Amino acid sequence: MxxxxxxxxxxxxxxxxxxxxxxxxxxxxxxxxxxxxxxxxxxxxxxxxxxxxxxxxxxxxxxxxxxxxxxxxxxxxxxxxxxxxxxxxxxxxxxxxxxxxxxxxxxxxxxxxxxxxxxxxxxxxxxxxxxxxxxxxxxxxxxxxxxxxxxxxxxxxxxxxxxxxxxxxxxxxxxxxxxxxxxxxxxxxxxxxxxxxxxxxxxxxxxxxGNKADEPALDYKQLFASYYDKLMSKIDSFAGQSSSQTPINLLRSEMSRQCDHCAERPTGIYTLSIPTGGGKTLASLRYALKHAKTYHKKHIIYVVPYTTIIEQNAAEVRKILLDDANILEHHSNVVEDTSDDDEHLDGVVNVQQKLKLAKDNWDSPIIFTTMVQFLNVFYAKGSRNIRRLHNLCESVIIFDEVQKVPVSCVSLFNEALNFLRTFGHSGIVLCTATQPALDFVEHKLKINTDAEMIDNLDHVIEAFKRVEVIDQATDEGFNNDKLCDFIVEKIDEVQSVLVILNTKTVVKRLYQQMQLNMAGSDVPIYHLSTSMCAAHRNDLLQKIREHLNNDDKIICISTQLIEAGVDVSFECVVRSLAGLDSIAQAAGRCNRHGEQELQQVYVIDHIEENLKHLREIKVGKEISKKILIDLKNNQQYHGGHILSIQAMEKYFKEFYSKFKTDLDYPIPKLGSKMTSLLLANIADNSYFQAYSTKNKERLPLFLANSYRTAAEHFRVIHDLTTSVIVPYGDEGKDIIAELNGERRIEELTRLLRRSQQYTINLFKYEHDQLDKNAGLESCLDGHVLVLKEGAYSEEFGLDLQNESGFDLSMY
The missing domain is CATH 1.10.3210 (Hypothetical protein af1432)
Structure with missing residues (x-):
């Protein structure tokens, strides 16, 4: 039978x-x-x-x-x-x-x-x-x-x-x-x-x-070897350009060569501290492809802090490798694991099962994803996340802007990387212009000896100096009125001004106020925030780059999403005071390619920003302000300038010291830490000891880890968010329409991948307000959320009032 x-x-x-x-x-x-x-x-x-x-x-x-x-x-x-x-x-x-x-x-x-x-x-x-x-x-x-x-x-x-x-x-x-x-x-x-x-x-x-016996296996070594040849052809073509012999381009070429040489070293954890504008994306890709083909790795995974960098870096890599099919962008989980237990559905194919079975396992040769998604793989609840873990092994993983690891996740991040290095045979690159002190904390990261890929970093940093940081943060604070006047003054002196502030609310208000102040002017003003989907931001960034390339007058007002790796170059940048790493990244959007001799980055203290719930930014701002005061009193302190290696080392050590009790992911509700729930041995496990006392006998198991409890309390960002697909342009509307139809598993896999650039994440209060204002719909039997057209705006993206109602297809 x-x-x-x-x-x-x-x-x-x-x-x-x-x-x-x-x-x-x-x-x-x-x-x-x-x-x-x-x-x-x-x-x-x-x-x-x-x-x-x-x-x-x-x-x-x-x-x-x-x-x-x-x-x-x-x-x-x-x-x-x-x-x-x-x-x-x-x-x-x-x-x-x-x-x-x-x-x-x-x-x-x-x-x-x-x-x-x-x-x-x-x-x-x-x-x-x-x-x-x-x-x-x-x-x-x-x-x-x-x-x-x-x-x-x-x-x-x-x-x-x-x-x-x-x-x-x-x-x-x-x-x-x-x-x-x-x-x-x-x-x-x-x-x-x-x-x-x-x-x-x-x-x-x-x-x-699908009535298939198996799936054809990829020859990863051959694929990565062909990619490497394509990349080297592109790099070799730079040598024939007239600008190739400039000091900056010669230095970029030398750093790229050093990455190539380092790729021959054994798999481990290395640091790549190329300054902003130093050709980090191509240099890290060169390392990854050579290391992958040399040591038989199966995936190259870029992990970035913000979705903006996913789109840019993925587009740059696609352009070089000429292969769209094998490059995956994973911004967020479009489908959430809403059901805690779907055993009752096993064996019966319905919409929920089709969504579960759709390929969502990071089996692509090249993957671009976010720090949130990476950490979720190891620690978040839901089988959709953890399904991807085994594909992080035998990989080259490049952490772009690694200084953005959330403080509470530092120990968990370090332990995950140590596992991937020691057991998973994965090569790891910590890639940033401002290396954080990840080996300074208790759960240390096991970085290789002589881990830095770039020689003589002090010389390189000095050679790439293209801006002077002007301290206006230790003077009187700025409100939006004063900042508007300052921007108007600067746009008369230069062609382009970028303003980066710490909160979406103040960014939006400043943008609206600037529009009123410059009514009648032909200077375009742009607004960028995470309330816009990736495709929307891409379109705006493309327009911004066109203005910059044409040397047009332009003003851009943005949250910090623009400062981590987005390839734009403004003549003047204004940065609201934050951590030194943020100031350094903002400086990288000014005079990025050395078009001018030296350009100005103004650091201001914006008094209207409410940082009450943004403790990491608030503490970073306080430490940066102290360093600025030190430099104001004595220009010889901290290496002589705010972006020196010495200043960065002081900043990160003090920053992590301030957050010492937070580094192991405390769970106040339980009076415990995430590391204790997951990593503590039985002798140190308080639950194990209490069980023995209560029951007068030892727990009849060898392990006492609390996996489920830990996962239920884990959030990379403490406010839980929900992904929603937005009706941006014809493509966004088409995806939503197709998701409402009957679909096979293969079609759902394709649609979920297409939808990645058309998603935003809603905080709970945003979800509730949209629900109240009838701005949300669902498809696929309620498993995927979508915004109604009125709930998405050309200017600001998400519209909680559901009152936009414009034709996005014309944009």
Whole structure:
């Protein structure tokens, strides 16, 4: 009698449980091989749907397919617990052995969680969600499930031999980094196995649903070698240009060559401290492509702080490599993991399942994404995020503007990079003009010895000096009235002025006030903020660059999104006081290519900005102000100028010292830290000690991590946001229209990728206000949110009042 794993929507063909388990096992093994744990991952693959070997599940799935309008009761069949219970019974009850006990907990947690998220071994209420499932839950047909597994999938002898191989892999894994606590290493291993299982399960199911045996494998080495040749042809073409022999371009060429040379060094964590305007994008791509082809890496991943840089860098790379299909931009999760548990839907293909099965796993050769998305992969709740983790291994990962790592996430960021370096065989580049002191904190980043790629940095910084920073922040503060007058005065002296302020509210008010003040003038004024989708900002930046290239008069007023890597060059920049790294980045938008001898960057203190909820900016501003006062009193302090290496070192050490208690991601509600929930060994685990005291016995597990609790409290940005697709231009409207139709999984994959440039993120108060003003709609059975046309404005992007109502297709 056949037991059914899935029933195909198109022809009602059955996929048997053994076909699915062995198919997922094979895929999971291939993912696990990246870090030497193929049997551990394969074990998760072959056991994850073991619970489908029941008459109850077969009747359930057939009934669900035959009666889609009246499916069986939600949650009526549990098929994910059996595999975890099987391992617990074998290695915690019948044959207690530390290695196999650890193995059963790592693999068992992934198995019981593959329709939701990893369970707590011990939670703040001193209960074990894990034990409640694998030890305490009664499964009616369990003994038959076990028997059918051994009969149809793998014999007992073969299985125990396979487990022995997996246990040997676990020992080798833990021996690789003995200086780190085993709990830390096991936490990352558990998340890696969970990632491998989720992706293998969804990929196998998607292939079955699409009636495909497999997908063609890419020859990464050949692909990256061809990309490298294209890049070198582009670089060689620069040599023939008349400007190639200028001192700046000769220095850019030399730094690019140094990156190429560094790519031959062993995989590790390196720093690339090219000053702003030094050709960082091409130099880092040169390193990445050469290192990838030399050391057989499978992905090159750019991680940036803001979505603005994604569009720009991706466009620049596409232009050189002439390949759109293999370059992915991932701005945000268009589809959120709204359901905590979708087990009741497994085997039945509906909209929610199609969205889950759509390729969203970062398997592209070149990926551009954000710091938020990177950190979410490791620490946020939801299987959509963690599915991508295994593809971060065997990669080259370039962190552009790495100084923007949120303070509360510094320790978690460092630990994730240490895992990728040591176990994941990933090459990591910390790329910025202002290197933060990430090795200064308690959870240190294991940067390579002689990590800096660029020689003689002091000389390079001096050679790239194109601006003078004028301190007006230690004088009387500016309000918008005074700032408007200042801008009008400067635009009479120069052709272009860029103003960067710290809050969207003040930026918008200043823009509106400048329009009134300059009514009748032919000087264009532009406004940029994260309330605009990527495609909208791209169009505006293109217009801004045209004005700059034509040497037209132009004023641009922006939030800080413009300062991190956006390739624009203004004659004059005004920056509201913030951290030194922000001032340095703002300076990089002035006289970027050395068009003039020296141009001015004015640092002001804007008194109308409310930084109450922006503590990192507020503290950075205070430290920068102290350094400016020091320099005002003695020009020899801090290396003699505000952007010196000495000033930056002082700034970051003081900055991280101020936030010392925040670096490990405190969770005030629990009176605990994220690092304690995830990384603490049992001896230091307060929940473990309290459990022992309360129950007068030791927790009968080897691990006590609180994975689920940690994920529920994790936010890269503390205010939770929701992605929404906006009707910007014909493309945005077309995507929304197509999402409302009936779509196959492949079409949904394509649409979700297209929609990346047409999304913005809403804070909760914005979501609530739009809801109240009827500015939101949903499609795909409510799983994707979209803005109504009236809720998106040509000038400001998001319009919470839903009163815009203009024709975006004309813009």
């Amino acid at each position: 056949n037991y059914v794993a899935h029933i195909r929507e198109s022809d009602h063909q059955y996929q048997t449980v053994e076909e699915h388990l062995l198919g997922v096992k094979l895929l999971a093994e291939s993912y696990g091989a990246k870090i030497g744990v193929e049997h551990i991952a394969g074990l998760a693959g072959m056991l994850h749907d073991m619970g489908k070997y029941t008459d109850e599940f077969r009747e359930y799935i057939i009934e669900a397919v035959n009666n889609p309008d009246s499916p069986p009761r939600r949650g009526s069949v549990d098929h994910s617990t059996a595999g975890g219970k099987f391992l617990y019974k074998l290695f915690h009850v019948e044959n207690i052995h530390r290695d196999k006990g650890l193995l059963s907990e790592v693999v068992g947690n992934a198995i019981i969680s593959h329709h939701s998220y990893l369970q707590d071994f011990l939670n703040p209420e001193l209960e074990s969600n894990y034990l409640q499932r694998v030890r305490d839950k009664d499964l009616k047909e369990y003994k038959w499930t076990e028997q059918r597994f051994f009969e149809l999938v793998m014999s007992k002898d073969e299985f125990h031999h396979y487990v022995d191989e997996a246990a040997a892999e676990l020992r080798n894994y833990l021996d690789k980094e003995p200086s780190v606590s085993s709990e830390t290493n096991l936490m990352f291993l558990t998340k890696f196995i969970f990632s491998a299982l989720i992706d293998a399960d969804r990929t196998n199911t998607r292939l079955f649903e």
